[in-house]
Structure formats: C-alpha cells, structure tokens
Amino acid sequence: MDIRAMLTVILVMAPFGGAILCIVLGSSKAIRSAIVLATGAVLIVSALMLAPLVPFRLSAATFLGVDLHRIIQVADVALLLIILYYGFKHRQLTVIVLAALQLGLTIYLEGFLVKGPLPVERIFCDHLSLMMVLIISIVGSIICFQAIPYMENHEHHYHVMRSRQPRFFFVMLLFLGGMNGLVLFDDLVFMYFFFEMTTLCSFLLIGHDRTTIATRNALRALWMNSVGGAAFILGIIAAYHETGSLGLQKILTPWLAGSGVYLLALALLCLAAFVKAAQFPFQSWLLGAMVAPTPVSALLHSSTMVKVGVYMALRLAPGFTGTLLSQSVAVFGAFSFLAGAALAVGQSNGKKVLAYSTISNLGLIFACTGLNTAESMIAAMLLLAFHAVVKAMLFLSVGAIEQHIESRDIEDMRGLYAVMPLTALITVSGVIMMIMPPFGVLLSKWMAMEAAAQNLYVIVMVALGSALTVIYWARWAGTLMSDPFAGRFRPEHQPALTWLALGPLCIGSALLSVGAPWLYLRMIAPMMMGPYSPAYAFKAGGLENAYGTFAILPLSVVATLGLVVAAVALKRAFRAKIVSPYLSGLQTGEPSMFRGPMNQSVKAEAKNYYLDTIFGEARLTDWVNLGGGILLTLILGGAL
Amino acid sequence: MQGIKRFINQLRAKSPWLLHFDCGSCNGCDIEILACLTPVYDVERFGIIHVGNPFHADLLLTSGTVNHRNKKVLANLYSQMPSPKIVVAIGACGLSGGIFREAYNVVGGIDKVIPVDVYVPGCPPKPEAIIDGVVLGLGKLQAPQERNGERKEA
Amino acid sequence: MRKTVIPFGPQHPVLPEPIHLKLTVEDERIIEAIPNLGYVHRGLERLADIRDFHQMIQVVERVCGICSVIHALCYCQGIEEIMGVEVPPRARYLRVMWSELHRIQSHLLWLGLFADSFGFESLFMQFWRVREKIMDISEATTGNRVIVSVNVIGGVRRNPDPEQIRWVLAQIDWVEAELQRLEDTMLEDYTVKKRTVGKGVLTRQQAYELGAVGPVLRGSGVAQDARQTGYAAYGELHFEPVVETDGDCYARNKVRFRETLASIDLIRRAIHRLPDGEVRTKIKGIKPPQGETVNRVEQPRGELLYYLKGSGQKTLDRVRIRTPTFANIPPLLVMLPGHFLSDVPVVTLSIDPCISCTER
Amino acid sequence: MFRMTPNIVRNLVVRKSTRMYPVEVREPFAQVRGELFNDIERCIFCGTCEVKCPSQCIQVDKKACIWTCDPFACVFCGVCVDTCPAKSLYQKTKYRSPTGERIIISQQGQPRKKDKAKDRAGESGTPKGSGEEKADPGGDPAT
C-alpha cells in the first residue's frame, strides 16, 4: 500500500480505534491514559510523516472491501438518526425538524439526484489540508494530553460517582479522527458526514457534565449546527445540480461564477461554514459551549472544529473570486471581527473572552477569504495556523487556572502571578503573542490589514476591531500581573501532563512565529496558484511585497535582545526597595489596605473596565445579531 | 566617577520636584505655596514641578501642625519618596505647632514625625521666603551626605 | 457589579487640603462617597480655655488662612455684642473693605482651583496672577498677605491714609479689567461648560433643606446672604445677593464670578462713603464678656456662625464655630453619587471646600 | 472652544508677570509685619508681651532679665509690638529667613526700674545686652 494512503488511513482510523479502545477498556485511569497518549503519539508521528509528501490525490473506492460510498451513505443516515434520537430525547423540536430535513435531503441526494458511477479520487491533500492535519494532530493531541489530569481533577471536584471519562475520551478521540477525515477528503458527501460528526461530538462534549445548563447549551449548539448541516446538504445538492460533480476541487470552476445557482451553492456552503465558525448571528452556540470542560473548549471551540468553517471558506474561495459574494463574505467577516472584539471587551469571564476572541479572529479569516487576493489568502492561512496554536495554549492555561482558583472570571485572576507564577507567565506570553509583533498572529493581522486597505468597509471595521482587541488582551495580561506581593516568585505545582501541554505549546508558538517566513515559503507559497500569485518575497529576514514589509527576523532578534536586557534589569528591580503602591498616603502596610473612615482598614481595589454600558452583551447582542443577519441575507440574496 | 557624581548632584538641584502635603494647616501656608507656582513667582523657572505624588518627588513641602490622624499619612508619604529627599517645613505650625501647640489634637511640628531639613518661619511665610527655603533645601540636595535625614536613616 | 474602592485623599493633588473620601465606583460612576475628616483637626475651640478673649482673635483667624479676616470679624462682633461695645463708623466701613478684599482673593483662589479641577491649567494661572494684586493690597494696607490680623475688639488695627485708599481703588480697577478678560472663558467656553453644566445639581428644595449656604445655596436659586442682615456697614451699602437658579457647578461658578465683580463694586462704594474719624474704640475698663451670643457673617463660602459664651472671665467658656463648609458637606455627599470619577474634583470643588474651617 | 485664545496670545506678547525673585527683589511695603526684634536695651522686662502674645511664644524672666522668644512659634501678629510699653519690640519689613535648624532667641538685658525706662527712652544707650540665637538642642527630630 502506498505510504500516503497508509498515513491517511492511520490519521483517520487510528483515533477511531483509540476511541473504541477507550470506551471498552478505559475504565482504569492508567489504561485510558496510555490509550490517549499512544493515539496522540501515533497521530503526531503520522502527521509529521505526511508533511513531506503533499500535495497528493488518492482514489479511495473501497474500505475493507466494501464500497466506501455505501459505507458513508449508511453512516450518514445513522448519524442523522442519532441526532434525531437526541432531538426526541430532549424534546427539541428544532433539532427534530432539522435532522429530519437533512435526512430527507440526504436521501433525496443519494437516492434520486446522484446518478451513475462516482469518480473515486476522493482524497485530496494539499498544503492547506496538511496544515489542518498538523494542527489537528499535534495541537489536538496535546490538548487531549492535558485533558487527562484536567478530567481527573474535574470529576474529583464535581464528586462524580461513576467516572464518565471513558465516554469523554471516546468522543474526544472520535472527534480527532473525524476532523482529519474532514480535511483529507475532497468528496462533498464525505465532508458532509464528517461535518455532521463534529457537530455530534461537539454536542456530546458540551453536554458532558449533564447539568441543566450544559444540556441546554449543548442542544443549542446542536440545532444551530444542524442549520449549518442543512445548508451544507442544500449546497451540495445545488452544486451537484449545477456541475454534476461531488468533488470539491471539481466544482470550483471559475467559469461558472456567473451562474446564480452555482453561487447560491457556494453561498450555502459558506453559510454552513459560518455556522460552524460561530459567526454572528450564530455566535451563541459557541458561547454556550464554554460550559464544557476547558479541554473541550480548547480542542473543539477554538483550535480545530470551528476552524472547519474557515477551512471550507478557504477551499471555496477560488470559486467565487471577483464576485459580489466574495465582497460580502469579506464585509461579513470584518463585521464579525469587529463585533466579536467589541463583545469580548464587555466580558469578564475569561473563557467567554477567549470565545469571542475566537469568533473575532475567525471573522478576520473570513474577511481575508472574502477579499480573495493572494495577500489576503496568505494572511488567512497564517492566521489560521497561529491562532490555533496560541488559542489552544490560552485555553489550556485558563483551564489550569480555573481548576486552581475555582473561577474563570478575570477579576478573580487578579494577582494570579502571586499564586501560580508560571501559568500566569505562560498566559501573559500567550496574550503577548496574540497582539504583538513580531509574533505570528500580528504578522497575519498586518498582512490582512494591508490586503484590506483597498476595501474601505473592511479596513474601517478591521481598524476598529483591532484596537478593541488590544483592549481586552492588555487588560487581561495586566490583571494577571497585578500582584500585591510585588513579584516574589513562588514554586507552583501542576500535573506533569499540564506542563507537558503548556510548555511545548508556548515554546512552539514562539518558534513558529520566528519560523513564519519558512512557514510561508514551505506551506503557503506552493498553494498560491491559479488566481493567486505568490505575493511575498523573503528578504532581509522579513516578508516583503510591493507595498509593505515586515521584518520578522530582525524584529525577533531585537525583541529577544530587548527581553534579555529587560530581564537583566529585572534582576536589578528585584533588588530594589519594594514599597506600597500609592494610596493617597493611607496605606497601612498590609497589601492594598488603606486606613479608611472610622479608623477601619479598607481594601483598595480597582476592577477592570468592561464598559458594560457600551460593549455589554445585553446591550450589543441584539444589534450584532441584527447586523449579522442582514449581512447574511445579503450574501444569500446577493448570490441569486 | 567623582565628576559624574558632582554633575548629577548639580542636576538634582536643577530639577527639584516637589510634593506638597497639607498636614493640618490652616491653608494660609498652602495658598502661599500654591502662589509660588503661579505666574508671579513661577518656581518652574528653577525646574520645580508640583508632582502631587510621593514617588516622583524630591522635595516634601509640608505645612501645618501634625495631628494624630495625619502623622501616619505624613510618615507614609515620606517613606514612599525615593532618596535623596529633602523635607521643608513651612510656617509656624509646621515648625513647632505654632499658635496651636497646646491644642489637644496637635502633636507639634513636622519634625516630630519625620526629619526636617529646612524650617521656613512665618505665619504664613511669604512666597519669597518659601522660595528661599526651597533654595536652601536644594543646597542640601546637592550635598546629600550632610543631610540630617540620611544620618538618621543610615 | 464590579466595585472599585478608591482612597481619594488625604494627600491628593486635586485636593488642596487633606480630606479623605472613600469612593466606591462602578465603571467610574460613583455609587458611594464616605468622607473621613480629622486630618486638619486641631481642636482650637478648646484653646479658648487657655487664651484670653483677645488672644482668641489671633487663634480664630487661624481657623483658616483663606477666610481669616471674616472669622476675626465675626468673633469680634460677637464679643462686641456681649460687651456692648460700639464700633466707630470708619472702622465698620474698613471692615467691609477688608472683608470684601478677602472675599475677592478667596473667590479668585477658588476660580483658579476650580479651573484646575477640570484641567484648565492656564486659566488657573490667570486667576492666580490676578489674585496677587489683591494680596499686594492686603500686604500694603494691613501688613500681611494672608492672615492679616486687622480686626480687634472695638474696631480695626490699621487706618489707611487717603493716599493708600486711592491706590487701592486703582488696583481694584486693574483687577476688574483683568477679570473681565477672563469672564468669557470661565463662563462661556465650550469645554468649561461641558465639564460643569449639569454636574452636581442641587435643586432649590434640596439646597435649602440640606442646609447649604453661600454660593451653593445661591446657585440653587435661594437669595440668602448673611450680608443682608446689615452687619458692619453692609446695611448702608444697599447690598444685593447674587443668585443663579440652575443649582449645578456651572451656576455656582457663575455666582462666584459675579460675586467677585460685585465685591469690587462694594469696595468702591464703601471707599466712596468712607467716613473719617477713629477706627478703634477703647475697651479698657469694660468687664470681660459675660453672656452668650450667636453671630453670623457672610464668608466667601457662605454663612459663618459663632456661638460665644462667657462668664465674666478673661477666658471664654465656649467658642463654637460653625463654618460654611461644615454646612456644605452634607449637600456634597448628596451630590457626588451618580457622577463620574472625573467629575469628583469638579463637584467637590464646586462647594469650595475648606477643610481647615470645617474641622478647626 | 477657543475663547481663551485671545488671553493666551496676549500673554505671549505682553510683559510676563513673573517677578524675577531672587534676582530682583521687590521692596516690601511699609508697615509689613516681618521678623521680630527686641531692642533689649529698652526692654523693661515687664512681661506684657508674654501675657499678650497669642501664641505664647515669649518668655520673660523678670529676675534674670532674660527675654526669650521661640521664633518658630511666633505667628508675626504684632500684638506684642503693639502692647510693649517700652516700645522695645519692633518688626522689620523683611521676613525671617529660613534656617536649617531649630532656633531659640534668648536675649540678656540689664535690670532697670520701670520709671527709669521712660527717662531713658530717648537716649541711645550703648548696647549692653547680648543677643544670641542658638540652636536648640531639644529640637532634634524624631523619625
């Protein structure tokens, strides 16, 4: 067997195997951990092995002798039936209706529409897929590793009688396989199946804790994603109707761009992507999903599953270059970027900040996709990669923090440095990597801005949004360091697996940032063909094009130097006399206490600004939903 | 090295930033201190800025009597000033408690709480006198080793 | 909601004096302000036990350097009333002159500080520049810039000669001209109005019931001024109180600005009608005060009340001083909540707080 | 918004109001109450000033003929000057200058009869008293 085929099979099937092992043998902690670790290791190794082999196409006609298409047909129906079952179980009419609709459409598609033998070249792996595979396999596995101690703690904390961890890891691993499948297959029906699978996994994991609120939010995620699923299948039908093909690469034939139905198909697929990426007005499922254990949020709701949305958009982008649809996707994305950032400013719940920030960044990726120039596509892909890594790390840190201080509120993390210095520092560096040059996220944002400068709507929204972004991140970083003990370093205890997850992610994302030029040259530039021509040149340690330049390496060197100097200076500061902060001369000697009226000691405290009156959820949500809805209508309507 | 030190000490006297703390004064002294900052006296000519924050100040100008409540504040502020620092007590009250010496809530002059380098008598002292006092204090800032406070702290 | 607790004062650059406000704010909006006093409390009323009633003049002058003339005036008037001393007419007019000069310097001081409270530094500088002229007048006519020690029981200590009086007139003309130049900025400027209009609103009813006095009361539309009682020579000078109706910081600002101009006018009229003659009645031989009295005068910040009680000894039994700021603090506490942190200095300053007066 | 501009521009062009103290020193007004002095020659040690001083900063030792004043407690009110029967106290128009340490003024005079003092009021006697300003050991600051 071809090594590429083998790796593909491993990447998709190994997690499934691991998952099944988990549920069968996983009641013991050691075995469970071993299975998870082993699966993760296999995934990481195979993903890395896959790297030099791309791009390739493979045909996949049968699996274990059975016609693959048949398997998928059956699996698809089964999956929809499961969803239908959950709909009935929870008496959720929307879910039932949507699942039934999808079932009907699937049967219509498979049974009536698709005629004749299908082409079997179903696997397509280019650099974009590879990037996704790497993210899923490496970041995903790391997250699963951290989930081991996390879930142990979690169940301990909630006094769970019978451990439900086997089920948890079953779903987690299942999900990894599904994701790999989604990005490796080119056949729309296959993609649809995996798409639905991630929906189901997400539903199961959000509802994992079985509290009322968890169940409710899980159902919300389910029905919303079912809307996406329905749009997906409708899109497939329309696309097939128009092009007579189910292969994604096949249907992207630019000469069809003038056709209304064709654009509608793409718009519907985009709609599915928007739902998956929780763009406005579908953001509420992602926020609700934050009730899930934090590794779930890290895995599904920030670094992998939601990325499916932008992945699909990136795939579809060549199909709609130069159309109004493209423009509207750009505006829609920029709007999401702005709205997500604004809403994040109003949040004090750390995970919600992360969630909104995710939505916001995905919005930026959509905006870049919509701009649909070489530069913007590069920006989109870079952002996709960097965001996945850094966000995963931030989520994991918040998970660790949350378990330690039993709160996920930013206000409660005030002075965290005094309690868990290392985690606090890692979180702060995560924040820095999100907003500061020369790190990758900002690099891609810079590219995005320069690419967007031509489009006034987009650039204005992006400019406002990025300023808002700075606010909520800087605020958080500062809060973590706001330490009344003035910087005494205490040792901190965390499970080894937590360090094993946080450390590599932190160092990895820094290195990845430094390696951004090579990332670009190796992974992205090869894809810049067709409508896109390679845009940036690697010059003087930076990326440069006709109208802009970003000196990554020199800046990295200078930044490192600066860091060293500051660290040396820090040593001096550690020796300096430490005094109480300014409290109008009333400090009493205890940290942040002052002597107030009636000779009492009062704690001076300053809370962060969340600007609820301007950016509060209650105030903005309706408006942004309205805005998102209008734009969405425009997209769908404009396609026609 | 010596030259640099001397140079820096000279600059110290050229850029005295002052913190004014009204330590239970009747305002007479306060407004005269404020008047020093205003156009007619304009102590910014000497580089003096009223910083209003002990962390930034070189010179602590205090007026008024120390009482039991504000003595803690006074000590706190003094401790938050980075050395070298100079304390100038303004007015009869700041020097000794002035006319209120015998009142029950009066501890006495500033030097009951923190070391004072310059005493500016008057009730209130004229702005000119305050400027004189500050200048006298600047002399001490230039030669910090001779300072009263330093001796105490060492 | 997220509460921020801020120790505002005692050492704080916008507060010229030490007062502590424990501010609880939510997103910069004040929800509670609890004051702590006592940083300037000296207990000087009690000094009446060991200082005789003449020496107490100097002591009560030092209740506050900004309003010392009028403190001494009120005290002397009280003692004169108990002892039945008649004050010569020239002294009464001179008392008006010095009181009004003092009011001008206090108001100019306040106008400057108020400008500073909303960050208008150059305006602050201008008011204080003008104020120096008044200080010069004080120094030339009384011998000291701030605490002038000019009132004594039975009259005043200094008797300016006609030459000096003419000079004073010339100086206050200059002051008036300068002030008119600043009027447009202080009362009409967009940013000034933006910072003061609608801030710290006190309705007429509230101001009256909370016992507000002085410009705070008059800014809310109540025409009450202790000078209407006609003490010293005010009865003969056709005094009219300055009133504004809006009750916000801007109205108080306007009252004080107009009062400053009115005081200049009063001085002119007083000097115009200044009679000749003695300035001090001899009180040798009269028994020390016996009895009690309440005397009220108008300070720059409002009505000042002295309650004096003597029992025929050199030292008084009780000197009780109710200063205007003391009366204006409860209204301030009512005004602050609901404003933003950036308005705290403006609203606080708008009552022209004088803590040393309050705590004595 | 720009109502202050005329004032500002005017300030830029006209003379500055700053008095260049200490380069230029303005003559104080006459009758300003400045530093207090005792012409100890004339003092008759009657103690009036001690009694009248509101700040109670004068001590008169009638027997030893020592007149002591704590200049740090004096509030320069001039009451003593007004009431001194021998007119031996006077105030200069110049203020008392700042110092680096605590001072007590103590002046030793010659004993003399009250009525004599009146006779000698016009004479300009040779200085026999000794005035001294000395650092007060009690004024050591506490930290």
Place this chain on the structure above:
Amino acid sequence: MREEIMAVSAEALVGEVAKLKVLGYRLVTLSCTELDASNLDILYHFDKDLGLKHLRLTAPKAAAVPSISPVYFAALLVENEIQDFFGLRFEGLVVDYRGTLYLEEEALKTPYCRFSLRSADQREGPAAALDAETNHPNAEKF
C-alpha cells in the same frame, strides 16, 4: 442672645424639630457646651429668612439623645462631632462614626469635657507617652 430660645426635653426634641421643618426652618447647627461634670447644654439653631430660632436641650451625658439627622440630614456631621467632643451618644444617626470623626485612639477622648477631664485624666497608653515627649510649655494649663 437676641433671639428667642425655647427649652425642649429629649423626648419632645424630634417632634419639635419636625414641626420646625414643616414651618420652613432649616437647621443651622448645634452648639454644645459642658455645663458641669454630668450635664451638657445643647443649642439647636434654626433659621428662616435670616431670622434665628434656638431650641435648648439640657442633656445628661450618660443618656443618649435622639438624633435629628433623619429629619435634617445636615445634622449628621455636627452630631458626630458632638459625639467626638463630648462623648454624648446620639441615637439613630444616619452615618455613625462612633467618636472617630476627628479623633484617633491616641488623641484625647471627649476633649471638650473639661470638668470630667480635670477629675480623671483620660489620656492613657500612647497618648500619654506622646504627651510626655511633646512637653508643651503650657501643658499644665489644661
């Protein structure tokens, strides 16, 4: 005093004050004087259109006096001040500083009660120590 003074009892006080409020009087202030070792004399000054009216209450130090601050918010500061100065308790104060409005522990307690102070020197602890080092020239006069 030129104006009329009306004597009130502690029980009638609040009612009387409320009546004045209805009549449009505003509170000017309270003046408190120590009469002898156990009694205080409190004058309530009211004003209407620049005319004064006084209520006189003779209060034994031991018994609490009803606070009028619920009627006149403005009384809050002065009643707290009297608590500081004379140790008299006001019942029902809107904001009660419990004798800490001006004074710290080190300072003299009830400094205006000269009769009781003379009999029993209330300075103790740190206050006494501070006194010793302050050595006022006129300390004995207190």
Place this chain on the structure above:
Amino acid sequence: MTETAVLILCGLIAGPVVGGLVSGLDRILTARMQSRIGPPLLQPFFDVVKLLAKEPLVVNVWQAFCAYCYIAAASIALVLFFLQSDLLLIFFVQAVGAVFLVVGALSSTSPYSQIGAHRELLQILSYEPLLVLVVVGFYLETGSFKLTDIYAWPHPMLLKLPFLFIVLGYALTIKLRKSPFDLSTCHHAHQELVKGLLTDYSGPFLALTEIGHWFEVVLMLGVCTLFWATSWIGMAVLLAVTYFLEVLVDNVTSRMNWRWMLSYVWGVGLTLSLVNLIWLHQG
C-alpha cells in the same frame, strides 16, 4: 550596511535629543502662554538625569520590566521609521510600547494606576483606528505602505489628505497627552488620578517612561512630516505650526472625560477620515 547602521544610530539618538528639546520648548511655550517665564530649555534632560540617579523604588518588579519594554518598543518603532520601513508595522511596534505601559500600570494594585491604565487603553482605542486610517490614506494615495515610497512621492500629501491631517492631529493630541485628552496621565499632576498611569513608576523607571515618551513624540512628529515631504521648508513650517497649535489647544481647553473622547474622536475622526478616504477612492 553602514547606511543602515547610521540610520539606526540616528533613530536612537534623535529620539531622546529631539524629543527632550521639543518637550523643553513645549514647557517654555506653555509658560509664556500663561504669562510665566518657564524653565530652561534643557529642563527635561535635567529631570531625566536626576530621575535616573534616584533610588529605585518599585511597587511591583513587573512594572520595571514593562518600563524597559516600553522604551524598547518606542525606540524600535523610531528606528524602523528612520530605516523607512513599513508604516503600519511601525505603528504596531509603537502599540507594543503603549500596551506594555498599560500592563505595567495594571500590575500595581493602586486604583489610581489601574484606572489610569484603563483610561490609557481607552485612549489607545480612540487613536489606534485613526492612525490605521491615516496610514490607509497614504496607501491609497501612493499605493504603498513603505516609507521609502511615501517619502519619494512627488506631491505634498497635505493637499490630498487634509482631513486625515486633522485626524492625525487628534491622535497626536492624545499621544502627546495634551488637554483635552490628557486623561490617563498628564504633565501637570492636578488630576483626579494623581499621575494616573505613571503614578507608581518612580525614579529610574519613571525616567525610562519619559524617554520612551520622547521617542513617541518624535515618531508622531515624523509622521506629521510625511504630509509635506517634498521640501524641507514645508516640512519645518508644517511641524512648527502643528506643534504650536497642539500647545495652544492644550492651553485653551479643559480636560474632558473618556466618554466624550471616545464619542468625539470616533465620531468626528471617523467621519473626517471616511470623507477623505472616499474622496481618494473616487479621485
């Protein structure tokens, strides 16, 4: 290579020297406007040297760290400017400094410094988008973000971007911490926040923030020169007039609050820049 080194040195030296002189001039001019004499021209240098020689007091060591990062970012931004790099990148680097300053202030537990930090964030929120739009204006005019291309453009930019110049004026006023926008910290400390953002910095660390501020001032003035890059005289006149107007505005307005700032700067600033950008787009 040598040229690059020279430019880097230029940036590193010009920052403190020019920045200090400008702020010295600023103080004198302000004093004159207030009918005072004011300090000597070199006063800012005296201040900084004195501060550097003071005893280091810290309330939290991270504050010191952040001060270093601030000055590093500010100087790098200016050096990039001298190297004629990408304008957008320069602003991003400059923003790093601003963020570190905020983080440093937040790391103290004093409410003054924390509130100051939040106000600074709001200031960043106000001016950042405007700066980006100004940069976009340059791009639309010259087709490049690179300073080399912008400086090489043959026409004075002011004629094409007049509104964006006003917008930059807003950003400049905020960045220079001048009235009416001196909210987070201000030069004369008579503010409700004491020294706001900088309250708890002291001694050498305060000096660092001051020098960092000079770098920023020079950078912002440098951006102003872009508007008349065709002749030295035009540049100088433009700079002089702009700075004089800044000082004038500082002296004729009161400090406003951040709500006003946000609505005013976003409202007026965005409208002006949109008008200008649309004009560029059309023309």
